[in-house]
Amino acid sequence: MLGMPGVKEVRQPSRTGQRYFVRTFGCQMNEHDSERIAGLLEADGMEAASTPEEADLIVLNTCTIRENADARLYGYLGSLKRAKQAKPTLRIAVGGCSAQKERDLIQERAGWVDVVFGTHNVHRVVDLLDHAEEWGAITEIWDETRSVDEVPSGLPVLRESDHSAWVTITIGCNNGCTFCIVPIVRGREISRRPGDIIREVERLAAGGVREVTLLGQNVNSYGRDLDLNGRSPLFADLLRKVGAVDGIERIRYTSPHPKDFREDVAYAMAETDAVCEQIHFPLQSGSNAVLRAMHRGYTSERFLAKLEMMRSIVPDLAVSTDVIVGFPGERDIDFEDTLRTMKEARFDSAFMFQFSPRPGTPAADMPDQVPAEVVTERFDRLVELQNEMTFHKNAGRVGRIEEVMVEGPSKRDPLVATTRSRGNRIVHVPGTWSPGSILDVTVTRAAPHYLEGEPVS
Ligand code: SF4
Numbered sequence: 001m002l003g004m005p006g007v008k009e010v011r012q013p014s015r016t017g018q019r020y021f022v023r024t025f026g027c028q029m030n031e032h033d034s035e036r037i038a039g040l041l042e043a044d045g046m047e048a049a050s051t052p053e054e055a056d057l058i059v060l061n062t063c064t065i066r067e068n069a070d071a072r073l074y075g076y077l078g079s080l081k082r083a084k085q086a087k088p089t090l091r092i093a094v095g096g097c098s099a100q101k102e103r104d105l106i107q108e109r110a111g112w113v114d115v116v117f118g119t120h121n122v123h124r125v126v127d128l129l130d131h132a133e134e135w136g137a138i139t140e141i142w143d144e145t146r147s148v149d150e151v152p153s154g155l156p157v158l159r160e161s162d163h164s165a166w167v168t169i170t171i172g173c174n175n176g177c178t179f180c181i182v183p184i185v186r187g188r189e190i191s192r193r194p195g196d197i198i199r200e201v202e203r204l205a206a207g208g209v210r211e212v213t214l215l216g217q218n219v220n221s222y223g224r225d226l227d228l229n230g231r232s233p234l235f236a237d238l239l240r241k242v243g244a245v246d247g248i249e250r251i252r253y254t255s256p257h258p259k260d261f262r263e264d265v266a267y268a269m270a271e272t273d274a275v276c277e278q279i280h281f282p283l284q285s286g287s288n289a290v291l292r293a294m295h296r297g298y299t300s301e302r303f304l305a306k307l308e309m310m311r312s313i314v315p316d317l318a319v320s321t322d323v324i325v326g327f328p329g330e331r332d333i334d335f336e337d338t339l340r341t342m343k344e345a346r347f348d349s350a351f352m353f354q355f356s357p358r359p360g361t362p363a364a365d366m367p368d369q370v371p372a373e374v375v376t377e378r379f380d381r382l383v384e385l386q387n388e389m390t391f392h393k394n395a396g397r398v399g400r401i402e403e404v405m406v407e408g409p410s411k412r413d414p415l416v417a418t419t420r421s422r423g424n425r426i427v428h429v430p431g432t433w434s435p436g437s438i439l440d441v442t443v444t445r446a447a448p449h450y451l452e453g454e455p456v457s
Contacts, residue, residue: 014044014045015041015044015057016046017045018045018046018047018056018057019047019048019054019055019056020046020047020056020058021051021052021058021059022034022037022041022059022061023060024061025061025069025072026062026065026097027063027065028166028215030061030062030063030096031166032215033095033096033119033122034059034061035159035160035166036122037059037122037125040126041057041126052080052083053083055090056091057091057092058080058090059093059094059095059125060076060077060092060093061095061096062094062096062099063097064097064098064185064358065097065181069098070098070102073098074109074110077109077113078110080110081110084112091115091132091133092114092115093114093115093116093117093125094116094117095116095117095118096118097185099117099119099141100118100119100120100185100186101181101184103116103139107137107139115132115138115139116139116141117141118140118185119185120143120187124140128140143187144172144187144188145172145190161407161435162207162208162209162435163208163210163405164212164213164405164436165209166213167197167201167214167242168215168216169191169214169215169222169235169238170190170192170217170218170221171216172186172188172189172190172217173186173217173218174189174218174221175218175295178293178294178295179324179327179355179361179363180358180361181358181360184360186217189217189221189225191225193226194233194241197214197238198241198245201242201248205245205247209248210247210250210405211249211251211252211405212250213251213253214239214242214251214253216253217255218255218257218260220256220257220265221235221257223238235268236262236268237268239251239268239275240268240272243275249438250274250276250405250422251274251276252276252278252424254280256280257282257297258296258298258302259298261310266310266313269310269314270313270315276423277315277422277423278317278318278320278424279314279317280319280320280321281306281307281310281320281321282321282322283300283345283347284296284323284324285323285324285330286300286337286338286339286340286342287300287330287333287334287338288300288301289334290334290338293327293329293363300337300341303345304345307319307345318348318422318425319347320347320348320350321345322352323338323351323352323353323382324353325338325352325353325355325382326354326355326370326374326378327363327370328363328368328369329366329367329368329370330355330370338382339381339385342385342386342389347386347390348390348423348424349390349393350386350390354375355375357369387448390448394446395446396446397443398443398445398446398451399443400442401440401456402421402423402425402427402440402442402453403421403422403438404420404421404422404427404438404441404453405419405420405437405438406418406419406433406436406437406438407420408435409432414432415431415432416428416430417430417432425451427443427450427451427453428452429441429452429454429455439456440455441453441454441455441456442454442456
């Protein structure tokens with residue numbers, strides 16, 4: 001079938017010499033999709049432009065998660081209208097989660113957009129551009145990825161890093177967290193087969209990649225939808241198999257769901273050398289009433305018990321989290337529960353958000369929305385608490401030896417390398433090394449959001 005992933009089509013590059021610019025909003029899933037979009041465009045002969053002004057094609061890979069995402073999208077499209085008036089040959093394509101949600105509305109409101117595509121048909125971008133050039137503007141949104149065979153695992157990918165890569169293990173999500181648009185825009189959860197994933201990791205390792213991050217909305221439910229000889233593969237087994245691939249020295253994954261996290265994954269982490277001692281474990285709220293309203297499926301007590309279980313099995317585990325402040329109905333007492341849970345959890349770092357209603361989610365229509373000034377005041381208190389804890393945790397690393405991977409020269413000083421520890425902390429180290437090098441460093445100083453170190457001689 002034309003355009004289906006997994007079906008090889010022989011296609012000659014048709015846009016040789018033209019330039020593209022991809023602007024990405026949102027999460028790693030979108031960044032990884034943008035790598036695929038860039039890979040597809042380059043396979044069609046295009047080259048990356050360094051600025052939107054130089055481009056013949058601008059692709060916006062959108063996100064609906066951020067506050068006022070739609071207003072920002074249409075604002076940005078407004079500026080592209082002027083760009084297109086000045087350069088009529090410019091093509092504009094919009095993909096990602098906002099496109100999936102807005103569908104025909106995008107071309108109704110921004111008639112100068114040539115192509116709108118969704119989260120399930122990223123692989124169609126070049127065909128859609130062909131269509132727009134021959135027949136005129138097109139919106140094509142698929143409602144779902146219907147089976148594992150449609151997961152586009154073999155697309156060309158243009159990665160930003162030579163040593164580090166994302167690998168999708170699931171798409172979509174079967175949970176119904178009431179603040180989240182993902183199940184609506186990314187559909188039901190579909191797992192890739194372990195063999196396909198391992199082959200992709202082997203290919204990456206053969207090409208020089210040393211670190212992979214396994215991506216899924218809920219990695220702990222990986223494999224439940226697959227039946228391999230009467231058995232569903234487990235995420236823990238997948239971790240061990242990826243860890244056995246020659247050349248892969250670091251494995252991370254995101255995100256686990258606290259309700260589904262089990263001991264077998266902690267043991268796989270502890271027993272697989274390549275898996276970093278680091279986890280992103282999203283709490284969202286420390287109040288059981290709020291967690292219920294969010295449909296998260298755990299209590300704060302259960303969350304803390306799982307955290308202790310992980311820490312007892314995985315030595316020196318670094319833990320980051322997400323917290324939403326001001327969810328509808330959150331009372332002072334609920335917020336105090338969040339502060340108390342944060343203190344007990346002792347997170348190494350946290351991504352903290354002020355609740356903002358996302359159209360299309362149940363939480364957007366809930367009564368008892370918390371006034372903005374109350375949300376801001378609670379948010380500031382939470383950030384202050386976490387900043388203190390992060391600094392305290394960083395200070396505890398001084399004098400220790402950390403294994404770090406070099407990301408590249410520091411933005412402030414090219415003679416200093418920015419590196420990342422296994423615990424996912426930024427460590428600045430004097431000297432110049434190639435990106436992807438792995439070094440042992442002694443931590444000499446802690447700052448609130450990074451460390452400094454010296455190479456171990
Ligand atoms: S687990 Fe909840 S927050 Fe995460 S993607 Fe699924 S619905 Fe959204």
